[in-house]
Amino acid sequence: MKLGICLCIILLGFKNANAQSAKIDTEKLLEYYETQRYAEAATYLQGIYPGDTQDIKALSQIAYCNMMAGKLTEAEKNYQKINTIQPNSLPTLFSLANINSRRGNASQAKTYLQQIIQLDSLNFSAYKQLATYAETPEAKLSYLKKANTLNTTDPDVAYDLSLTYSGLKQYQSAYDVLKTAIAADTENFTLQQALLPVANQLTQYQEVIETGEKLLKNHADVNVMNDIGQAYFYVKEYQKCINIYKMLENMGVQNEGTLYFMALSYRELKDYNNAVVYAQKTIDEAISDHTPFYYAALAGIYEAKNQYNDALTAYKRGLTFGTSTMIYYRLGLLYDLHLKQPKSAATYYQMYLKNNPDQEKEKEQIVYAKGRISDLKQ
Template sequence: MPPKLTEKTFVKDMKKLLFIAAILTFHLHAFGQSKSNAAQEQQLLSYLQKQDYAAASKYVDSVYQENTNDPVQLAQLAYAHLMAGKLLKSEAQYLRIQQQHPNNLAAIQGLAGISLKRGNIKKAKDYYREAIRVDSTNALSYKQLASLSSKGPQDVYLAYLKKANSLDPGDAEVAVGLGNLYVQKEEYSQADAVLTPAIRADSSNLRLLELKMPVHIAAKKYEDAVATGEHLLAQGDSSTMVLNELGKTYFLLLQYQKALNCFLKIDKKEMSEETLAYQVAQSYRGLRDYKSAIPYLENSIREGISSKTASYYGVLGDSFERINKNQEANAAYKEGLKFENNGSLYYNIALVYENKLNDKKNAIEYYTLYQKTLDQNKQAKTIKFIKSKIEELKR
């Protein structure tokens, strides 16, 4: 699945957000700009477009006075310093803007960005909530809150994503985050409602197209799912999700060889081995190659069983013993033998037969089985003890 929208998306969004908010918002509110100011702004824009933030920072320091109260100049200083990593300077300038204009959205969002760069997630959230109070229609503030809430309660993360999406349906990152949640919940109609307008806005976005595949499958639009999957492969996207969804689609279309080809290309580390092995086995069965299917089915069964299952049965058997339900104890121990174990269950069963059920014949049988699991070099004393036990019971 595509990843959640997280705080890692911050840098790209802040470039977009602060560039527009800090440079253009104040410019629109500035009156009577001189030609010299226009030339300075053009030079600054040139540095920012080239992402030469160090040069931009030096430039604004050279053309504007540090103690300026002009909001446009302060905005340009704050933004350039923020992108150059001069957080203290940037913060001071945004705070000065906020003192002049308490509800200025660009200043609030700039301070949120500085808090986030410093790792102060709580403070960043507070600023973004303040930004929403100032402008409840600002999609980017909701998007940032969603990214900062991705590791918390899912209902909060979902609420912010839904709001951001409602305000800007064409934002691909928000659509991916929200669409992914809906696909995970198998709420495919909601996922489709989110993905369709986002794809309309950016039909070349591979993450959006990835999520469209399970939506197509759920709607039984198998040909559409195949077309999308093959397009993604042609674009170089051979991710586990694409190969798995495409393989499942080919299987549903009874095109077993193509399904098998997809499943076999999936990296085992990227997917549940139990599920992958079963899908490969089913594809072989579709091709009537039962011999090839068998080892994959065996692997699927093996992967589906916890390595601790035998231990669980051991504890269950011991619990029965402690309340003198000895038949039930041995039944539990024997169930544990069906799974991987270190041989200790044989010993437990033998003890029950010997000491609780007075069944020497079965006690000998299980002591013998236990002896065979012992290492002759490392457990010589134990082997000697078990042999003496067996001899004693035979008398």
């Protein structure tokens, strides 16, 4: 109904455009529009109006029909002609930006969008589209922030802005943007899913669990399962963490992170045999920058089982993938308290201190290591 009304308005505009419009068969043109035969509509209009016409309404409709028919070169020529006759028309600039975007000419599309914001500094759509052409995360953030300021509830902008904030590790800002958009659309599952990893970063674990469990009732998404598994671990629901990651493993979509949390969960439940199995699976899954931490986790499990030589081997294996202050410190403790080798203990405590441990987060360990070095040398 609305389409018919709109098309009638367009056709009436043609009727009143100039004397030549009397030749237009409005019923035929309306049929072309309603059946989306835009190429035929364009051909029909071009047959009525001369090629050198300066009639803005006629040119606009011919350009639009060509664009809808996928005849982008013809559409661009018509819109450029309109832009010459009537410069700084926002609809024309948007159409030119759209055509260049579809043709892969990002630079030209961006140029037209920038012209739009020079004419209208509060144009939400222009900022939203400019974000897709940003060359740096900072530039993308700037455009998305402006668009979000103009419309805080637009779900697409909120989603993209939250991802950009997260990429820059600005998790609180990402969280706030998503919460605002979700408040305006409480059934938007895409936004709720985007919230989960951000909430995990902010230690909002109970919110992750509550939201994640609702999302899983709608669809068993592996990303939701991954996020909710982490939250279960941090609230010490270790068996639930294992259960949900077991589901991922059975689906063949496990990764080093899920296996790592399973190993730690088994360790916390004192199921050391399974803890060892999953620590080794973690290592096998991916050798990465985190590998030293995985070996440290394996070594810690061996320590809990009083298998100190195995723990020593695992710690030293971890160091072959990179230096780790945590491993140096743990080796110092292992040699000091369990293997009773004071010289080696002092050596690893010293290596720990020489590798610049975090002065705030590891204050107690630093004091302890310094004290033990002094004691062991006596």
